[in-house]
Amino acid sequence: MDSPAVEPSRFRKLLRGRSPWLAGALVLAAAVAGALCWHWLFAKPKVVYATVAVQRGDIESTVVAAGILQPISYVDVGAQTSGKLKSLKVVKGQHVEADALLGEIDPDLAKTALTSADAALTSMTSLRTLKGATLGLAKAQMERNDRLASEGIVSASDRDIARAGYKVALADAAALTAQMKEAKASVDTARSNLGFTRITAPMAGDIVSISLLEGQTLNANQSAPNILRIADLSTMTAWAQVSEADISRVKVGQEVYFTVLGQRRRWDGKVRQILPTPELINNVVFFDVLFDIPNEDRELKIQMTAQVFIVLAQAKGVLLIPASVAGGTPEGSQVQVRVLDPGGKLQTRLVTIGIKSELSAEVKSGLLENERVVVGGLKAPAAAKSALTTRKGP
Numbered sequence: 085m086d087s088p089a090v091e092p093s094r095f096r097k098l099l100r101g102r103s104p105w106l107a108g109a110l111v112l113a114a115a116v117a118g119a120l121c122w123h124w125l126f127a128k129p130k131v132v133y134a135t136v137a138v139q140r141g142d143i144e145s146t147v148v149a150a151g152i153l154q155p156i157s158y159v160d161v162g163a164q165t166s167g168k169l170k171s172l173k174v175v176k177g178q179h180v181e182a183d184a185l186l187g188e189i190d191p192d193l194a195k196t197a198l199t200s201a202d203a204a205l206t207s208m209t210s211l212r213t214l215k216g217a218t219l220g221l222a223k224a225q226m227e228r229n230d231r232l233a234s235e236g237i238v239s240a241s242d243r244d245i246a247r248a249g250y251k252v253a254l255a256d257a258a259a260l261t262a263q264m265k266e267a268k269a270s271v272d273t274a275r276s277n278l279g280f281t282r283i284t285a286p287m288a289g290d291i292v293s294i295s296l297l298e299g300q301t302l303n304a305n306q307s308a309p310n311i312l313r314i315a316d317l318s319t320m321t322a323w324a325q326v327s328e329a330d331i332s333r334v335k336v337g338q339e340v341y342f343t344v345l346g347q348r349r350r351w352d353g354k355v356r357q358i359l360p361t362p363e364l365i366n367n368v369v370f371f372d373v374l375f376d377i378p379n380e381d382r383e384l385k386i387q388m389t390a391q392v393f394i395v396l397a398q399a400k401g402v403l404l405i406p407a408s409v410a411g412g413t414p415e416g417s418q419v420q421v422r423v424l425d426p427g428g429k430l431q432t433r434l435v436t437i438g439i440k441s442e443l444s445a446e447v448k449s450g451l452l453e454n455e456r457v458v459v460g461g462l463k464a465p466a467a468a469k470s471a472l473t474t475r476k477g478p
Contacts, residue, residue, distance in 0.1 A: 135424050135456035136406055143446050144398035145415075145439050147334060149373070151324035151342060151390040156376055158315035159287055161186060162308035165280040167193050169300050169311070176294055180285045180314065187311060189281040189302065198274035205267040212264060215257045222246075222253035289314040292386060315386070320379045322353070324392040325363070325370040334358060334394055340375050342390040351377045351384070355394065397439045403447040405457050410437045410445035421450070422458040430458070 163169075167189040174186050229246035232238035293313045296302070302309050322342060326334055334355065341352045353375040362369045373394065377384065397415075405421070413419040415438060423431045438446030451457070 133424055133430075133458050136409075136459050138403050138405055138447065138451050138453055138455045138457060140401055140453060141404045141444070142398070142400045143402060143404060143439050143441055143444050145396045145441055147326060147330045147394040147396060149324040149326045149330075149392045149394065151322045151392040153320045153322055153344075153384055153386060153388040153390055155289075155292070155315035155317055155386060156319040156321045157287070158289070158292070158313055160310045160313050161283060161286065162310045163189060163280070163283065163302040163304050164308060165189060165194060165277040166302055166304045167191070167281065169296055169298055169302055170281075172294070172298050172311075174291050174294075174312070176291050178291045180288065180291065182285055182288045184285045185282060186285055187283045189283070191278055191281040194274065194278040194281050198271070198278050201267065201270040201274040205264070205271050208260065208264045208267045212257070212260050215253070215260050219250075219253040219257045222250040226250040283311065285314055287314060287316065289316045292317075317379055317382055317384075317386075320377050320384045321356075322375055322377060322390050322392060324373045324375075324390070324394070325365070326373050326394070328362070328369040328371065331358070331371045331373075333396055334373055339395040339398075340373075340392060341395070342392040344384070344388045344390050347383075349383075353377050399439055399446055402438070403451060403453060404444045405435075405447055405451070406459060407440060407443055407445050409457055409459055410435075410440060413437050413440075413445075415440055416448075418450075423451070424456045424458055 170188045170190045172187040174180060174184075180186065226246040226249070229238050229243045233240060233243035291312055292315045294311070295313075296309065296311050302311075322340075324340075324342075336355050336358060338355045339352065340355055341350050343350055355373055355375050357374040359372040359374065362371050364370075373392075409421055410419055416436070418434050418436050421433050421435045423433050425431055433450045435450035436448035438448045440446070
């Protein structure tokens with residue numbers, strides 16, 4: 085039901101006795117209310133554009149991988165002779181030089197074996213003297229019977245017997261010579277086994293593990309038991325596992341850096357090797373990428389987990405825009421970008437994209453520094469945040 089109109093006479097009665105400023109305020113309020121009604125009913129909504137300024141900065145494209153630190157070289161030191169581990173001269177974590185004494189195996193068995201081999205060789209030497217004399221006698225008899233047989237004094241049968249005796253003596257001497265070589269080899273083996281009771285370091289490095297304890301009996305007849313491991317920790321090797329989707333972009337000589345858990349320091353290196361044999365982890369194929377890092381201060385430890393970044397490309401002091409603006413545009417391609425000029429008008433630019441990272445994209449051409457690139461837009465009230473640029477929609 086429509087409310088009755090207020091007659092002019094009644095309106096004047098309402099204002100009668102009121103101050104002039106109150107009348108003016110009522111008229112102004114009515115005008116504002118009418119303007120607001122017209123705005124909400126007929127005015128076009130504003131569009132708020134989120135923009136980002138084109139800035140200069142550094143960018144790099146990387147392949148991210150997880151890695152494990154290992155010593156650049158190590159050797160497992162074992163026992164080459166059997167016996168009881170008499171003593172260990174080192175402890176875990178100790179640094180040793182090459183040829184340093186690491187431990188000793190009880191040498192009694194090795195000494196006994198060497199004494200027996202020496203005795204056998206001495207007996208062979210004496211027997212060889214005897215055989216040598218026998219061989220000389222057989223040779224003299226053969227030569228004498230040959231001469232007498234030629235003069236007809238000795239029969240051909242005696243001559244043949246003397247010749248056969250010489251050949252037998254010669255064969256015995258040859259067999260004894262071979263036995264003496266074997267006896268000498270036994271002596272050398274026994275002497276070497278005695279030397280093997282002293283376990284020395286084959287390389288300089290740190291004792292990183294000890295597998296056996298003093299007093300344990302070692303049996304080296306079937307396999308060489310490992311006693312300890314020496315590793316060169318002055319240089320570490322990072323084994324980074326790169327997925328098959330990224331391995332084609334990784335090359336030997338590329339720069340690489342990594343960080344380890346709990347530390348802010350960054351270590352740098354270069355790709356040394358890409359192993360050809362893949363490893364299957366949770367049905368995903370990975371390839372090992374190796375690079376070396378100096379570790380003079382021993383800050384890096386064995387089996388540390390490293391977050392590795394292999395640098396594919398990088399640039400410094402270039403124009404950058406958010407990666408979301410470039411979208412899935414490949415590096416070196418062009419993409420259309422919306423730009424908001426100082427007057428609030430939209431422009432469309434064809435921009436050439438360079439290096440891309442997860443957050444930014446390099447601008448090769450098409451934009452100038454400090455120009456504002458539109459990253460999004462939505463209808464919103466006029467009272468927008470200062471970070472957003474507004475203009476009326478078309």
